[in-house]
Amino acid sequence: MxxxxxxxxxxxxxxxxxxxxxxxxxxxxxxxxxxxxxxxxxxxxxxxxxxxxxxxxxxxxxxxxxxxxxxxxxxxxxxxxxxxxxxxxxxxxxxxxxxxxxxxxxxxxxxxxxxxxxxxxxxxxxxxxxxxxxxxxxxxxxxxxxxxxxxxxxxxxxxxxxxxxxxxxxxxxxxxxxxxxxxxxxxxxxxxxxxxxxxxxxxxxxxPALVPLRTSEQWPRELQGLTLKNVEVSIWVDGVKKDKQFGEMLFTHFGISGPVILTLSRIASHALAENKKVEVRINLKPALTPEQLDLRLLRDFSKFRNKQFKNSLDELLPRKIIPVIVSLSEIQSDKMANEINKKERKKLGALLQDLKLNVTATLGMATAIVxxxxxxxxxxxxxxxxxxxxxxxxxxxxxxxxxxxxxxxxxxxxxxxxxxxxxxxxxxxxxxx
Ligand SMILES: Cc1cc2nc3c(=O)[nH]c(=O)nc-3n(C[C@H](O)[C@H](O)[C@H](O)COP(=O)(O)OP(=O)(O)OC[C@H]3O[C@@H](n4cnc5c(N)ncnc54)[C@H](O)[C@@H]3O)c2cc1C
Known part of the structure; x- marks a missing residue:
């Protein structure tokens, strides 16, 4: 035989x-x-x-x-x-x-x-x-x-x-x-x-797993091509935190990608298949405590006291993301930096450490790595x-x-x-x- x-x-x-x-x-x-x-x-x-x-x-x-x-x-x-x-x-x-x-x-x-x-x-x-x-x-x-x-x-x-x-x-x-x-x-x-x-x-x-994610927010599209390094990204399903990753992510014409997002995408894919709500939260300053970040903002606003808010974040953030942060912060963009009050500063700090995105879908099998x-x-x-x-x-x-x-x-x-x-x-x- x-x-x-x-x-x-x-x-x-x-x-x-x-x-x-x-x-x-x-x-x-x-x-x-x-x-x-x-x-x-x-x-x-x-x-x-x-x-x-x-x-x-x-x-x-x-x-x-x-x-x-x-x-x-x-x-x-x-x-x-x-x-x-x-x-x-x-x-x-x-x-x-x-x-x-x-x-x-x-x-x-x-x-x-x-x-x-x-x-x-x-x-x-x-x-x-x-x-x-x-x-x-x-x-x-x-x-x-x-x-x-x-x-x-x-x-x-x-x-x-x-x-x-x-x-x-x-x-x-x-x-x-x-x-x-x-x-x-x-x-x-x-x-x-x-x-x-x-x-x-x-x-x-x-x-699909190891796959880019689509978001309902349009602003990631405005940041297409921007890579964020040393950020902490967490994934939330129906309001419960499931995982977090530290590293690099990327904004694209459809939403978000990059190593950290690909790793988290498996959780998103499974949750979306069960019609659950999926949210990604980005901490742009994971090395700082909220108090340290507040002090940093205070310092920057004092240093740039004669600049408008929209021009006072250059040392803190990549240039491309500043207009998005300014808009999401709901602080008037032309407000002078030294006029920003404590409440506004705290809100800005919270935003920088918890930038939320709603995930609507993965990019699907066509582009999934696995x-x-x-x-x-x-x-x-x-x-x-x-x-x-x-x-x-x-x-x-x-x-x-x-x-x-x-x-x-x-x-x-x-x-x-x-x-x-x-x-x-x-x-x-x-x-x-
Ligand atoms: C873009 C991309 C990049 C990746 N990069 C990496 C990486 O760098 N490192 C890493 O570890 N993993 C990487 N992966 C994942 C890794 O490549 C796969 O997990 C691995 O190749 C799977 O191997 P496999 O042999 O099981 O399947 P495949 O490589 O998918 O091979 C299956 C084969 O079966 C053939 N076939 C299917 N049906 C039939 C049929 N009916 N009759 C005859 N033949 C058939 C197909 O044509 C195909 O050639 C990547 C994946 C992608 C898509």
Whole structure:
């Protein structure tokens, strides 16, 4: 009997799974719907690919707000150092940047894809590009027996159901590494979820995460392009504070983005899906107590006593945000600085430390960096990535209900689960011989 393993999807998880299964002795066929491998890796880290994080691996779990504990076994078997060593052995030198983020030394995501391609060729993985898997084939048991796939060019609704266009590839094990539903332009259109449901797995509602946010207020649009550094941003759901982050944020033509906002966006996405009220509050001066800020304002207003209020904040705030603050403060803009009374000053201080924005929506799946939700972990064995419902069916990468924050954690999860699934699938087909 054949020891063939089919891998569906040539992203980070699928490429790692295919190479590892082949390295462990399986005959591997990888089917990818796009005309090339690794489309999402190519755009990751702004084209530089933040492939993992060099932080302490024992801290990793907490950087996955979505089911981090499920990753314990895969991170243990194939951790960040193992990943760095793996790429170095394939000729990709790496470097560590701010926040312990690991990038290829060349700053080119393509170097990572090329290395994975070399890995696949070395172990003779058969790669079928430009073909879309349509169906998983099962026997009673239930047990996987292969897949049905067609050329992506023939992917129109009429041709999909045309039997003559479909090909069958049989195998003892199938690894589904089709990614989530975010950034569908790279090929991840949620196909794996359909097969999950058909095979009895639950799919936790996929929602966009690490995604910019829209606000009902118009003023962020006036500040388009402005980055605020060293601010503290908190997120509130139905009036309850859920989290806060310190760092950098950005105003855009639709609302807010930047590292701090992306990290908080998961909470916003989940709350909005439940029709809850979401508010973001910005503390522009988190290093100061309200009393210290008041003293600072007092000093500035005294120093600029002969200037109008609108011209008295230059040393306190970035120039671009001053008109917005002046307007929100409801203090007359042409009032002389030394005429601003205590009540007005206190109100201004409170505004600077609690600038509120109502979040109306996320920017959606089209631009989300990761999908929160996916195939429920309860029916996947974390030690092998095999389905607990269907023999020979393995899951790897973002298709599973796992998501991490930015910093290299999502690619590490895809590579580690891919590693585990690949090795386990190879050993499952070998055991069957
Ligand atoms: C803009 C952007 C930047 C990012 N930057 C980083 C970063 O720097 N660091 C980090 O850790 N994470 C980053 N991420 C997240 C990370 O890239 C993903 O979490 C990771 O690539 C997921 O890998 P995957 O293999 O599970 O899925 P994908 O990479 O989505 O791969 C799935 C593959 O399956 C194929 N496929 C889908 N359905 C079928 C089918 N029916 N038949 C055949 N093939 C199919 C798709 O075409 C695709 O190639 C970024 C994401 C985005 C969108």
């Amino acid at each position: 054949s020891n063939r393993v089919i891998v569906i999807g040539g992203g980070a998880a699928g490429l790692m799974a295919a190479g590892q299964a082949a390295a462990a002795g399986a005959e591997v066929v990888l089917i990818e719907k796009m005309p090339r491998l690794g489309s999402k890796i190519a755009i990751s880290g702004k084209g530089r690919c933040n492939l993992t994080n060099a932080g302490d691996i024992s801290d990793f779990i907490k950087y996955y707000p979505g089911n981090g504990k499920f990753l314990y076994a895969s991170l243990k078997q194939f951790d960040n150092q193992a990943l760095i060593d793996f790429f170095e052995s394939l000729g990709v030198k790496t470097k560590i940047e701010r926040g312990s983020r690991v990038f290829p030394e060349s700053d080119e995501a393509e170097a990572v894809i090329n290395a994975l391609q070399r890995f696949l060729s070395r172990h003779k993985v058969k790669v079928i590009l430009g073909h879309t898997v349509k169906e998983l084939l099962l026997t009673d048991g239930p047990k996987v027996t292969g897949v049905k796939f067609i050329s992506t060019k023939n992917n129109s609704p009429e041709k999909q159901n045309d039997i003559s266009q479909q090909e069958i590839c049989s195998a003892r094990a199938v690894i589904v590494a089709t990614g989530g539903a975010s950034y569908p332009g790279t090929g991840s259109t949620g196909d794996g979820y359909v097969w999950a449901e058909k095979t009895g797995h639950k799919v936790v509602r996929p929602l 999908t929160s939700g996916g195939v429920d972990i309860k029916k996947i064995n974390p030690a092998t990535m095999e389905s607990r419902l269907v023999k020979g069916l393995f899951w790897a990468g973002e298709v599973i209900d796992i998501d991490g924050i930015t910093g290299g954690y999502n690619l590490q999860a895809a590579f580690s689960t891919g590693y585990k699934a690949g090795r386990a699938a190879a050993s499952a087909v070998a055991d069957n011989n």
